[in-house]
Amino acid sequence: xxxxxxxxxxxxxxxxxxxxxxxxxxxxxxxxxxxxxxxxxxxxxxxxxxxxxxxxxxxxxxxxxxxxxxxxxxxxxxxxxxxxxxxxxxxxxxxxxxxxxxxxxxxxxxxxxxxxxxxxxxxxxxxxxxxxxxxxxxxxxxxxxxxxxxxxxxxxxxxxxxxxxxxxxxxxxxxxxxxxxxxxxxxxxxxxxxxxxxxxxxxxxxxxxxxxxxxxxxxxxxxxxxxxxxxxxxxxxxxxxxxxxxxxxx
Numbered sequence: 408x409x410x411x412x413x414x415x416x417x418x419x420x421x422x423x424x425x426x427x428x429x430x431x432x433x434x435x436x437x438x439x440x441x442x443x444x445x446x447x448x449x450x451x452x453x454x455x456x457x458x459x460x461x462x463x464x465x466x467x468x469x470x471x472x473x474x475x476x477x478x479x480x481x482x483x484x485x486x487x488x489x490x491x492x493x494x495x496x497x498x499x500x501x502x503x504x505x506x507x508x509x510x511x512x513x514x515x516x517x518x519x520x521x522x523x524x525x526x527x528x529x530x531x532x533x534x535x536x537x538x539x540x541x542x543x544x545x546x547x548x549x550x551x552x553x554x555x556x557x558x559x560x561x562x563x564x565x566x567x568x569x570x571x572x573x574x575x576x577x578x579x580x581x582x583x584x585x586x587x588x589x590x591x592x593x594x595x596x597x598x599x600x601x602x603x604x605x606x607x608x609x610x611x612x613x614x615x616x617x618x619x620x621x622x623x624x625x626x627x628x629x630x631x632x633x634x635x636x637x638x639x640x641x642x643x644x645x646x647x648x649x650x651x652x653x654x655x656x657x
Contacts, residue, residue: 441472445528445536452540461515463539465528470507476530478511483525483538491526518543 446466455461467476478501481488491513493499501511515522523543529535 441469443530443534444468445530445534447536447539449537452542454542454544455518456544457520458517461518463513463526463541465511465536466508467511467530468508476501476509479529480513481527481529483527488527
């Protein structure tokens with residue numbers, strides 16, 4: 408009886424040992440076939456004006472892997488690629504797009520000239536993407552005003568070429584000028600409102616001057632009428648002695 412119990416226990420232990428080895432072998436086999444693939448096109452360029460938000464992305468495929476991606480971003484400095492650390496104006500995000508594919512983002516919340524350069528994303532030391540060129544241009548609000556002036560100028564005086572002060576603005580594509588329309592509408596509305604106010608002010612001022620002239624004319628006419636009523640008729644001046652004589656006789 409004791410021998411049977413011992414054999415049963417040995418069989419159970421052997422079964423559990425084989426099961427654990429099988430699971431471990433399956434997991435290790437899966438990880439051995441895990442080859443992350445980073446998808447970034449060659450010569451990828453991102454442009455952004457200074458002091459704006461810029462988001463660059465990197466796609467990673469983990470087919471054959473049983474884990475989530477561990478994406479790191481680095482910036483090329485000479486022969487090294489230094490890891491980009493998150494801060495108050497730089498953060499990282501990622502989202503799952505398919506069963507085995509994720510998209511990682513590096514977000515510049517307030518990009519500066521120092522952030523320009525070549526970046527890479529990597530999932531491991533052996534899985535590194537192509538470089539991403541981040542270009543930071545001049546002050547965004549100044550460029551917006553220049554583009555706005557160019558847009559208005561081109562649509563009002565198309566036969567006159569732009570001054571050379573606009574420089575590279577002449578190379579902007581028409582598709583990039585769609586954002587100018589709201590500014591044009593706002594400026595047109597403000598100009599129309601100012602014109603209406605000035606016109607009303609001018610009309611009211613003219614009416615006021617006209618009313619003042621009419622009042623002065625009426626007042627002068629009234630004074631002349633009062634003076635004429637106080638004066639005696641000419642024939643009474645001629646017969647003044649006669650009237651005096653009549654009064655004395657009475």
